[in-house]
Amino acid sequence: MFAMSQSKALISGITGQDGSYLAEFLLGKGYEVHGIVRRVAIEDPEHRLARLDAIRSRIKLHAASLESYASIHQVVANVRPDECYHLAAQSFVSYSFDDEFSTLNANINGTHYMLAAVKNVVPQCRFYFAGSSEMFGKAEEVPQNERTRFHPRSTYGISKVAGFELTRNYREAYGLHGSNGILFNHESPRRGYEFVTRKITSGVARVVAGRSSELRLGNLDAKRDWGHAREYVEAMWLMLQQEQPDDYVIATGETHTVREFVELAFGLAGLNYRDYVAPDPELFRPAEVNVLLGDASRAKEKLGWSPRTGFEALVREMVEADCRLLGVEPKVRARVG
Numbered sequence: 525m526f527a528m529s530q531s532k533a534l535i536s537g538i539t540g541q542d543g544s545y546l547a548e549f550l551l552g553k554g555y556e557v558h559g560i561v562r563r564v565a566i567e568d569p570e571h572r573l574a575r576l577d578a579i580r581s582r583i584k585l586h587a588a589s590l591e592s593y594a595s596i597h598q599v600v601a602n603v604r605p606d607e608c609y610h611l612a613a614q615s616f617v618s619y620s621f622d623d624e625f626s627t628l629n630a631n632i633n634g635t636h637y638m639l640a641a642v643k644n645v646v647p648q649c650r651f652y653f654a655g656s657s658e659m660f661g662k663a664e665e666v667p668q669n670e671r672t673r674f675h676p677r678s679t680y681g682i683s684k685v686a687g688f689e690l691t692r693n694y695r696e697a698y699g700l701h702g703s704n705g706i707l708f709n710h711e712s713p714r715r716g717y718e719f720v721t722r723k724i725t726s727g728v729a730r731v732v733a734g735r736s737s738e739l740r741l742g743n744l745d746a747k748r749d750w751g752h753a754r755e756y757v758e759a760m761w762l763m764l765q766q767e768q769p770d771d772y773v774i775a776t777g778e779t780h781t782v783r784e785f786v787e788l789a790f791g792l793a794g795l796n797y798r799d800y801v802a803p804d805p806e807l808f809r810p811a812e813v814n815v816l817l818g819d820a821s822r823a824k825e826k827l828g829w830s831p832r833t834g835f836e837a838l839v840r841e842m843v844e845a846d847c848r849l850l851g852v853e854p855k856v857r858a859r860v861g
């Protein structure tokens with residue numbers, strides 16, 4: 525199936541938004557691409573592998589569980605990757621308040637198993653850990669950079685700090701080429717429906733299609749630095765092409781409230797969000813991250829990476845895609861006044 529000389533990449537979380545974009549990007553670079561998936565995904569490809577439809581025949585999937593070191597070890601030993609991208613996690617912050625234990629177990633142990641398997645089997649393999657701006661949490665400074673102190677506000681954030689430190693420790697203790705990406709929020713038409721951006725753009729599409737007249741949302745005042753996922757996976761790859769491993773903030777350097785996102789998304793479809801959005805106290809988090817704004821200067825300087833898609837273009841792409849999915853004409857306006 526694959527030529528002998530190709531570099532091999534192994535991606536955990538390949539079925540997700542970032543994993544699917546990364547797999548496409550690496551195929552484009554000539555990599556042999558392998559992915560770790562849960563057995564249930566292989567048994568239910570129509571739903572769980574949908575984001576990989578276009579490239580399914582060009583990648584190889586391996587069933588393993590992030591809760592089992594033995595299964596991860598076996599995949600790493602079979603594939604013997606040159607580069608490993610560890611993206612898999614319980615990544616929905618809200619859910620981490622409902623089930624703290626499984627978030628911590630899956631995210632921390634899963635990362636530790638991946639690191640240990642790589643170190644034990646293919647110590648020269650380069651390793652990427654998907655860190656998160658949620659690690660900054662109640663941020664002590666704005667904007668946040670690689671030197672900003674972590675103050676996570678959820679077990680999700682805590683699990684990401686642990687993964688970050690594990691990766692750094694493997695780098696320092698065992699000489700692993702392990703890099704941490706500190707990625708700020710990144711979205712696309714492939715975003716899961718539980719995250720606020722997709723919830724909003726799919727909600728707009730449902731209103732346009734006449735299927736709904738209300739969208740329930742939580743805190744509209746939280747501020748996020750939203751970029752395009754397709755561009756953020758390029759930064760992951762760039763990190764592993766550097767001679768020395770390091771940690772990098774990946775962000776746009778612009779922050780917007782959830783309210784601004786809602787207003788723009790409805791506005792692009794010629795609608796006023798105030799007519800549709802209903803506040804729902806149940807959707808507020810016990811501890812909120814109020815402001816995230818990233819300073820990606822190091823990535824720009826060392827990786828030559830910069831974001832390309834602006835806020836309005838991102839919202840527009842998502843609204844248009846969700847309208848198309850429901851078979852309705854987006855009628856997206858050229859510019860919101």
Ligand code: GDD
Pocket residue numbers: 615616617618655656657658707708709710718719720721723740741742743744746747748782807808809812813816
């Ligand atoms: N999900 C959701 N649903 N969020 C809502 C809602 C709602 O109905 N209403 C308001 N929000 C607010 C949340 O309180 C939060 O402040 C903000 O919208 C963004 O929430 P999410 O889209 O769920 O993303 P997140 O910022 O919590 O986390 C995402 O970004 C991180 C990077 O900073 C996830 O992708 C994480 O996995 C990632 O690490």
